[in-house]
Amino acid sequence: MADRQSGPNLLRNGTEEQRAAILPRIAAGECSFCIGMSEPDSGSDLAAARTRAQRVQGGWLVNGTKVWTSGAHEADYMILFCRTEAKSDADRHAGASQFLVDMAKARGAGMTVRPIIDMRGEHHFNEVAIQDLFLPEDAILGREGDGWKQVTGELAYERSGPDRFLSSFTLLAEAVRALAPDAPDRAAVALGRLTSHIVTLRRLSRSVAGMLRAGEDPALQAALVKDLGNVLEQETVEVIRLVADVEPEDEAAEVLPSVLAHLVLTAPSFSLRGGTREILRGMIARGLGLR
Ligand SMILES: Cc1cc2nc3c(=O)[nH]c(=O)nc-3n(C[C@H](O)[C@H](O)[C@H](O)COP(=O)(O)OP(=O)(O)OC[C@H]3O[C@@H](n4cnc5c(N)ncnc54)[C@H](O)[C@@H]3O)c2cc1C
Structure with missing residues (x-):
């Protein structure tokens, strides 16, 4: 996430101090990020976010809850999306800002990170409760009130990159390895x-x-790449499950069944994370002038 979207976000919107302190560490692979956008009642409709940062002496006081926050238990920083002004019905996108949160300082000082265990039984994402978390003045990223513009700009990085169409690539590679060069016609055509x-x-x-x-x-x-990419990533799992003639629990074979088993449980999330299929198709339809 750091090199995919938070680094470019900092490059575009950060201060010189923020960039100098963090970008070299991202490039060196020494610094990780998590993304605090989604909330319990605000996923697809991000503008409904309720987490609030209020101005106080010397900085901001933040209260709210984030959910599905991938890697919040390990990340060095969070890019936190929240309201800095009360919501206005006239312009739902106004009055939001992004903050650069130092997670080592935040955890235990107003921020509580609780694990959410996924379908594979693994700890990937979290619920993040924020209660009276103090952030210094210079934690704001970009300009106060520009949060919506910044967050939507960041989503183009999140949606268009290789991790939105290569999630099942290892399975494809393993299937080719297992079946080639004598793959039956049906499998060869599918692969x-x-x-x-x-x-x-x-x-x-x-x-x-x-x-x-x-x-x-x-x-x-970017919405188009993500939607087409997710269709392919999910289809890859289903097609290979059928043509490779292995079952996920087949212990006799080597790598292929375990990669397949992993992806059978992971693939449903591909068309949710980073924007659901319905939301992306709505954006694409609007872009084509269909709605
Ligand atoms: C593996 C994974 C990792 C994630 N990591 C992060 C993270 O690190 N940080 C973060 O902030 N979030 C993260 N998320 C959350 C993700 O961004 C949200 O799950 C997603 O935006 C959908 O929001 P929601 O879950 O609240 O569903 P909802 O918005 O409640 O949607 C429920 C269903 O209704 C449909 N729907 C909603 N609105 C419309 C509409 N207007 N038109 C048509 N259909 C609609 C949706 O398509 C969906 O099928 C992650 C999710 C997953 C699965």
Whole structure:
């Protein structure tokens, strides 16, 4: 997350001090981030976020709850999205800001990170309760009130990169390894089709990277990459489960069944994290002038 979206966010919106202190550590792989956007009553509708930062002497006092926060139990920093002004019906996107939260200082000083165990029985995401967490003045990221613009800009990085179409790649590679060179026709056709789709998605993703580099706003194109990518990632699991003729619990074979077992339980989340399929398709339809 740090190199995918928080680093570029800092590069675009951070102060010189924030960039100098953190970006080299991200590049060196020494610093990790988590993303505090979703809340119990605010997932797809991020503008409904209720976590509030109020101005106090020397900084801000934050109260609220974040949920599904991947890696909050390990991350060095959180980019926290919250309201800095009361909600206005006239403009739901106004009055929000982002903060750069030093997690080592925050945990135990107003922030409580509780594990949520996922379907695989693993601890990946968390509920983060925030009660009277004090953040210094310079913890704000970018300009006060620009949170919505910043967070939507960040989502283009989150949605268009390789981790939105390569989540099942190891399974495809293992299936090719296990079945080639004598794969039955049905399997060969299926694996060839999946491979050609990955090659195409890689091109799409690279063209979004080109738009980002040119300073353009590829929110729509990024939604397209994520939706097509998620369809392919989920389809890969189902297709290989059928053509490879292995069951997840088949202990006799080697790597393929365990990768398959892992992905059968993980794949449902691909079209939820980073924006659900319905939300992305709504964005794409709007971009095509269909709604
Ligand atoms: C593995 C994983 C990791 C995650 N990591 C993070 C993280 O690190 N940080 C973070 O902030 N969040 C994270 N999330 C949360 C994720 O962003 C939300 O789950 C997602 O945005 C959906 O929000 P929700 O769960 O509240 O569902 P809801 O918004 O309640 O949606 C429920 C259902 O209703 C549909 N729906 C909602 N609104 C509409 C609409 N307007 N039109 C049509 N259909 C609609 C949705 O598509 C969905 O099917 C993670 C989620 C997962 C699964």
